[in-house]
Amino acid sequence: MADYxxxxxxxAPAPGSDLDRFGGHLLGYDAHxxxxxxxxxxxxxxxxxxxxLTKEPRKYGFHATLKAPFxxxxxxxxxxxxxxxxxxxxxxxxxxVIRPVVGAISGFVAVIPAEPSAELSRLAADCVREFDPFRAxxxxxxxxxxxxxxxxxxxxxxxxxxxxxxxxxxFRFHMTLTGRLAAERRELVLKMLRNSFSAIxxxxxxxxxxxxxxxxxxxxxxxxxxxxxxxxxxxxxxSP
Numbered sequence: 001m002a003d004y005x006x007x008x009x010x011x012a013p014a015p016g017s018d019l020d021r022f023g024g025h026l027l028g029y030d031a032h033x034x035x036x037x038x039x040x041x042x043x044x045x046x047x048x049x050x051x052x053l054t055k056e057p058r059k060y061g062f063h064a065t066l067k068a069p070f071x072x073x074x075x076x077x078x079x080x081x082x083x084x085x086x087x088x089x090x091x092x093x094x095x096x097v098i099r100p101v102v103g104a105i106s107g108f109v110a111v112i113p114a115e116p117s118a119e120l121s122r123l124a125a126d127c128v129r130e131f132d133p134f135r136a137x138x139x140x141x142x143x144x145x146x147x148x149x150x151x152x153x154x155x156x157x158x159x160x161x162x163x164x165x166x167x168x169x170x171f172r173f174h175m176t177l178t179g180r181l182a183a184e185r186r187e188l189v190l191k192m193l194r195n196s197f198s199a200i201x202x203x204x205x206x207x208x209x210x211x212x213x214x215x216x217x218x219x220x221x222x223x224x225x226x227x228x229x230x231x232x233x234x235x236x237x238x239s240p
Contacts (some may be wrong), residue, residue, distance in 0.1 A: 003071040003072075003136065004071070004215065004216060004217045004218065005071075005072070005214050005215060005216050005217075006069045006070060006071055006072075006214070006215045006222075007069065007070060007071075007072055007078075007081065007134070007212060007213065007214050007215075007225075008060075008063075008065065008067060008068060008069040008070070008212075008213045008215075008222065009066045009067035009085065009127050009131055009210055009211070009212060009213075010061075010063035010064060010065055010066060010067075010210070010211050010213050011063060011064040011066055011173075011175075011207050011209065011210060011211070012031065012032075012061065012062065012063045012064075012209070012211040012213075012224060012227060013062070013209075014209065015032045015227075018200040018201075018202060019100075019111075019200065019202060019205065020032075020062065022196070022197065022200055023062030023111070023175060023177065024037050024061075024062050025037050025038065025039060025040055026039070026040070026043065026054065026062075026177050026193070026196075027054050027057055027058045027061070027062055027177070028051065028054060028058055029058045029059075029061060029062075029221060030061075031060075031061025031062065031063070031211075031213065031221070031222060031223055031224050032223075032224050032227075034221075034223045039051070040196070042196075043192070043196070046192055047189065047192070053178050053179055053181065053189070054177070054178055054179065055179060056179040056180075057108075057176040057177065057178065057179060058221065059215075059220075059221040059222065060176070060213075060221070060222050061213065061221065061222050061223070061224070062175060063175060063211070063213070064111075064173050064174060064175045064207075065124075065174075066123065066124050066127035066128075066210060067127045067128055067131045067132075068163065068164035068166075068167075069213075069215065069222075070134070070135040070136065070163055070164075071135070071136040072134055072135070072136060073133070073134055073135060073136045074136065076133070076134045078214075078225075080134070081131075081134050081212065082212065082225070082226060084130070084131065084134065085131075085210060085212050085226070085228060086228060088126075088127070088130055088131075088210065088228075089209075089210060089228035089229065089230050089231060090228075090231050091231060092231045092232065092233035093123070093126075093230060093231070093232075093233045094119050094122075094233055095119075095206050095207065095208045095230060095232050095233075096117050096119035096120040096123060096206070096207045097204050097205065097206045097207070098113035098114070098115075098117055098120060098173070098204070098205050098207065099113065099114040099115065099203065099204055099205075100112070100113065100114070100197075100202055100204075100205045101113075101114045101194075101197075102177070102190065102193045102194045102197045103190070104186055104190055105172060105174050106180070107180040107181060107186070108176055108177070108178050108179055108180050108181060109176075109177045109178045109181065109186070109189055109190055109193055110174035110175055110176045110177055110178075111174070111175040111177065111197070112172070112173065112174050112175075113173055117173070120173055120207055121168075121171055123207060124167070124171045124173070125167070125168055125171070127210070128162050128164075128167045128168070132162060132163075135163050137163075138159075138160075138163050143159065143160075146159055146165060151165050152170075154169070154170070155170055158170065173207075177193055178193075208229060208230050208232070209227060209228060209229050209230055210227065210228055210230065211224045211225075211226070211227035211228075212224070212225045212226055212227070213225065
């Protein structure tokens with residue numbers, strides 16, 4: 001099994017922003033403070049088992065994965081990882097801007113880009129590569145948990161090379177709002193969350209920050225250790 005603590009490099013909205021409050025309250029957890037949050041009344045009235053539907057994503061906090069959770073290499077310290085995150089953020093780079101929408105992906109509901117973004121894929125690939133020296137090698141148990149027989153050949157290559165199958169060409173930016181939903185429930189929840197999301201009026205979203213998350217043991221949620229604004233080299237807006 002994985003050694004703890006585990007770390008991840010995620011995009012997380014700026015604390016206190018409309019998107020941060022939207023996702024945090026839907027999941028019932030604030031990864032910045034570590035506090036539980038009250039679910040919106042209109043959500044729990046419409047979906048009484050909302051706590052159960054959000055159990056899985058709640059433990060990760062509201063985020064989009066850039067470098068998936070990993071145990072730290074024994075050759076590296078947390079201080080070195082924090083320094084690497086700061087250095088990554090200070091390097092000037094194009095800042096992707098997406099048009100965020102609520103959609104379904106692999107059976108769950110998430111905030112996703114309305115259109116593909118090559119710049120966003122490049123940012124994620126940079127994170128995968130640059131932070132990989134901090135990752136301990138997968139144990140055989142952790143590799144088996146990914147069900148490699150059900151992955152494509154390239155996904156198995158990614159799993160063995162980067163510790164996670166859904167990177168590079170298989171990367172899909174998503175900010176998860178629910179666990180997997182049966183098809184008969186998905187459309188109702190999707191409609192409800194699209195209405196909630198439209199209320200915050202977010203027409204574009206700059207993916208302009210990273211956060212280091214840490215999970216101290218298997219029974220605890222991930223929490224933000226620190227976060228950094230990315231240094232702007234150029235802003236590339238591909239939304240219409």
